[in-house]
Amino acid sequence: MTKNILIAGFGGQGVLFAGKALAKMAMHSDLHVTWLPSYGPEMRGGAANCSVVISNEEIGSPLVPNPDILIALNRPSFDKFGPCVRSGGAIFADSSMIDERSDRTDIDAYYIPASRMAADNSLSGLANVIVLGYLLAKTSLFDYDAFLADLVSGIPASRAALVEGNTKALRLGYEYGCCGHEE
Amino acid sequence: MSVVFDRPKALNDVLMHYCPGCTHGIVHRLVAEAIDELGVEDRTVGIAPVGCAVFAYNYFACDMIEAAHGRAPAVATGVKRTHPDLVVFTYQGDGDLAAIGTAETVHSATRGENITVIFINNCIYGMTGGQMAPTTLPGQVTTTTPYGRTPKIQGNPVRICEMLSTLDGVAYAARVSVDTPANVRTAKKAILKGFRNQIEKKGFSIIEVLSSCPTNWGLSPVEALAWLRENMIPYYPLGTYKDIDAVGGDAK
Amino acid sequence: MAKVLMKGNEAIAEAAIASGCLYYFGYPITPQTEISEYMAKRMPKVGGLCLQAESEIAAINMVLGASASGTRAMTSSSSPGISLKSEGISYLVGSDLPAVVVNVQRGGPGLGGIQPSQADYYQATKAYGHGDMHLIVLAPSTVQEMASLTGEAFDLADIYRTPVIILADGAIGQMMEPVDFSERRRREIPPKTWATCGHGGGRKHNIVNSLLMNPEDLENSIRDRFERYRKIEAEEVRYEEYMTEDADIVVVAFGIAARVCKSAVAAVRAEGIKAGLLRPITLWPFPSARILELADTAKAFLSVELSMGQMVSDVKLACECRRPVEFYGRTGGVIPAPGDVARKLAEMAREQM
Numbered sequence: 001m002t003k004n005i006l007i008a009g010f011g012g013q014g015v016l017f018a019g020k021a022l023a024k025m026a027m028h029s030d031l032h033v034t035w036l037p038s039y040g041p042e043m044r045g046g047a048a049n050c051s052v053v054i055s056n057e058e059i060g061s062p063l064v065p066n067p068d069i070l071i072a073l074n075r076p077s078f079d080k081f082g083p084c085v086r087s088g089g090a091i092f093a094d095s096s097m098i099d100e101r102s103d104r105t106d107i108d109a110y111y112i113p114a115s116r117m118a119a120d121n122s123l124s125g126l127a128n129v130i131v132l133g134y135l136l137a138k139t140s141l142f143d144y145d146a147f148l149a150d151l152v153s154g155i156p157a158s159r160a161a162l163v164e165g166n167t168k169a170l171r172l173g174y175e176y177g178c179c180g181h182e183e
Numbered sequence: 184m185s186v187v188f189d190r191p192k193a194l195n196d197v198l199m200h201y202c203p204g205c206t207h208g209i210v211h212r213l214v215a216e217a218i219d220e221l222g223v224e225d226r227t228v229g230i231a232p233v234g235c236a237v238f239a240y241n242y243f244a245c246d247m248i249e250a251a252h253g254r255a256p257a258v259a260t261g262v263k264r265t266h267p268d269l270v271v272f273t274y275q276g277d278g279d280l281a282a283i284g285t286a287e288t289v290h291s292a293t294r295g296e297n298i299t300v301i302f303i304n305n306c307i308y309g310m311t312g313g314q315m316a317p318t319t320l321p322g323q324v325t326t327t328t329p330y331g332r333t334p335k336i337q338g339n340p341v342r343i344c345e346m347l348s349t350l351d352g353v354a355y356a357a358r359v360s361v362d363t364p365a366n367v368r369t370a371k372k373a374i375l376k377g378f379r380n381q382i383e384k385k386g387f388s389i390i391e392v393l394s395s396c397p398t399n400w401g402l403s404p405v406e407a408l409a410w411l412r413e414n415m416i417p418y419y420p421l422g423t424y425k426d427i428d429a430v431g432g433d434a435k
Numbered sequence: 436m437a438k439v440l441m442k443g444n445e446a447i448a449e450a451a452i453a454s455g456c457l458y459y460f461g462y463p464i465t466p467q468t469e470i471s472e473y474m475a476k477r478m479p480k481v482g483g484l485c486l487q488a489e490s491e492i493a494a495i496n497m498v499l500g501a502s503a504s505g506t507r508a509m510t511s512s513s514s515p516g517i518s519l520k521s522e523g524i525s526y527l528v529g530s531d532l533p534a535v536v537v538n539v540q541r542g543g544p545g546l547g548g549i550q551p552s553q554a555d556y557y558q559a560t561k562a563y564g565h566g567d568m569h570l571i572v573l574a575p576s577t578v579q580e581m582a583s584l585t586g587e588a589f590d591l592a593d594i595y596r597t598p599v600i601i602l603a604d605g606a607i608g609q610m611m612e613p614v615d616f617s618e619r620r621r622r623e624i625p626p627k628t629w630a631t632c633g634h635g636g637g638r639k640h641n642i643v644n645s646l647l648m649n650p651e652d653l654e655n656s657i658r659d660r661f662e663r664y665r666k667i668e669a670e671e672v673r674y675e676e677y678m679t680e681d682a683d684i685v686v687v688a689f690g691i692a693a694r695v696c697k698s699a700v701a702a703v704r705a706e707g708i709k710a711g712l713l714r715p716i717t718l719w720p721f722p723s724a725r726i727l728e729l730a731d732t733a734k735a736f737l738s739v740e741l742s743m744g745q746m747v748s749d750v751k752l753a754c755e756c757r758r759p760v761e762f763y764g765r766t767g768g769v770i771p772a773p774g775d776v777a778r779k780l781a782e783m784a785r786e787q788m
Contacts, residue, residue, distance in 0.1 A: 224636075225634055228504065246632065246641045248499075250496065250526075251526045257488070257492070257496035257497050257499075258499050258500035260497050261460065261500020262500040263500075264484055265504055266632055286493065287489070287496070289489075
């Protein structure tokens with residue numbers, strides 16, 4: 001089993017962090033994992049993306065030209081990478097940032113107004129974690145409780161306030177996926 | 184019978200390759216005397232340059248490293264930072280220190296590397312046979328300034344002590360000369376102070392020594408010393424440009 | 436020790452410290468700056484020093500000074516900065532000094548780009564500086580290898596008194612993978628009796644020097660050094676093989692390209708194409724003998740590189756014209772997808788039928 005995941009958005013949306021959270025969970029689940037960011041000056045406020053490959057076998061290429069799962073946090077990423085998703089794959093899109101809908105019928109497309117939900121719940125900067133919660137609800141990638149425990153275990157004691165926010169954000173996204181709120 | 188003059192212990196008993204009348208031999212001796220007087224030969228590492236003094240590694244009895252052209256202060260930084268208790272000096276000419284190695288000189292000085300730099304300024308490239316140095320005087324004829332150095336074409340000479348004395352990391356910057364016995368004695372004191380500063384962990388010390396190059400200047404040894412006095416000292420005034428021990432933090 | 440998720444650049448830095456390298460001299464350049472930043476953070480905590488030099492030239496010469504006085508030290512850079520270090524690297528070689536130099540390659544020539552590249556292969560394996568010389572060149576392809584080869588590099592440098600290059604690329608440098616720092620083979624290091632660290636009154640002065648004015652003396656010293664190179668070639672060649680036993684086409688690739696090729700080989704195997712992968716871990720010494728052996732069973736070789744084709748010439752030399760050697764590569768920072776390599780393999784397989 002190998003899952004190729006691509007997370008893309010603007011710099012500052014927590015694209016790399018979301019990828020790291022998935023990568024750490026994979027490592028703690030004794031899976032092989034690679035995390036490869038786009039890097040360089042374009043990271044400063046421009047486009048950011050990272051490729052995460054999770055597998056129970058040794059990983060060859062860490063590049064993800066055709067993701068099984070695309071997490072698109074903005075419109076340019078949705079437009080650019082949506083057509084690249086492998087047939088049978090899935091897109092998770094922040095619909096408060098993306099007014100478009102995919103016309104592909106060979107993939108699953110999931111939409112969640114993550115940025116708006118973050119703003120409504122005083123979870124500034126945590127739309128990325130909301131989408132991760134949604135992803136956990138819609139796929140069998142990781143167990144929700146295990147992921148939550150792993151996510152908050154990485155937060156240093158000096159920033160304990162973040163535990164509550166991340167927990168709430170992950171749960172919001174997860175419940176949104178489980179309770180059939182979606183479009 | 185008492186011995187009144189002998190080879191310093193910090194100099195090896197080997198034949199030096201310097202030309203007749205060249206003042207490198209005097210400066211080598213002054214450095215070696217300073218090492219002897221401070222009793223630090225066993226824990227001293229010298230860095231030789233590329234230039235006429237390239238073989239200094241054979242002459243000094245302490246451990247020696249031969250650096251690439253201009254890089255001696257960076258090499259010295261590597262030695263001193265990993266072995267703070269060693270006494271580390273560089274011995275560099277004007278091309279090495281003030282042209283190709285200017286960046287290494289300026290940055291080791293401003294970092295305040297606790298090393299001692301002996302800078303031989305003779306206004307010419309000696310080893311390669313008399314080309315223009317960064318310190319070659321306006322009007323001075325060299326093989327690459329056959330019509331005399333013209334500042335509008337070849338640019339102006341650089342005054343290293345004046346420049347480095349503006350840097351916070353510099354503990355001591357002095358320009359001396361070895362053209363007369365009196366000046367040799369002053370030079371000795373400055374070199375000794377440069378080494379003592381290092382032992383007392385005061386920071387970067389540079390002693391610029393105005394030197395003669397009879398061979399490439401095309402003068403006899405005596406004429407060369409007169410030329411140094413008449414031409415170099417007016418352009419490169421002798422004195423202490425910075426001394427953190429002096430009242431007010433500097434001198435001159 | 437548990438595995439930690441780490442960038443390749445950070446793994447190099449941590450492994451260096453774990454190998455007893457407490458002195459790092461560098462100058463920032465993308466995509467390897469994390470090495471400097473990691474060193475700056477960690478060194479003060481372990482009693483070491485990370486010093487940001489005024490240039491790559493100064494940094495390599497600081498390493499030279501530290502190494503001459505008997506201390507493990509390293510520097511790192513990326514392609515344009517490595518060119519500046521080449522003077523110092525040649526002096527390190529000429530002075531028989533150990534050192535570890537990391538090149539996290541980016542595209543060139545000139546300022547080039549900042550994306551991953553392997554276009555410094557020729558520079559690393561043929562001419563890292565002027566003069567008759569070789570360097571040991573190690574090519575990691577995982578973050579774990581960034582760590583383990585860094586440790587090996589320090590040992591090799593001390594054993595053979597030579598600079599060792601870690602030739603990585605921007606992808607492996609920026610990539611995170613789980614890494615385990617407890618995996619480390621330690622070798623016996625000869626005492627550094629040659630070091631210039633003060634004679635202490637107990638010996639004649641040591642001289643660290645690369646200048647020998649007498650041609651016969653210089654020739655002899657180079658011949659001595661080449662004796663050591665022959666020993667390195669005999670004892671230190673390292674490579675990894677994947678499905679080469681029955682392979683008709685043997686892909687030769689290192690670093691990030693080897694990972695892409697491993698995926699490609701697995702993919703075409705599923706389609707019945709008998710491909711295999713030989714991944715050189717030491718680029719110098721190059722695994723030429725093994726490639727020649729494989730020429731007995733393989734019908735063709737394919738060199739895959741992130742360049743216009745550099746290692747391919749070594750593969751051709753290694754197999755002594757006994758088999759065709761083809762090339763596939765992308766350059767300028769473009770990394771081929773496994774599918775691109777798979778297509779090339781399928782094309783080669785068709786030609787063989």
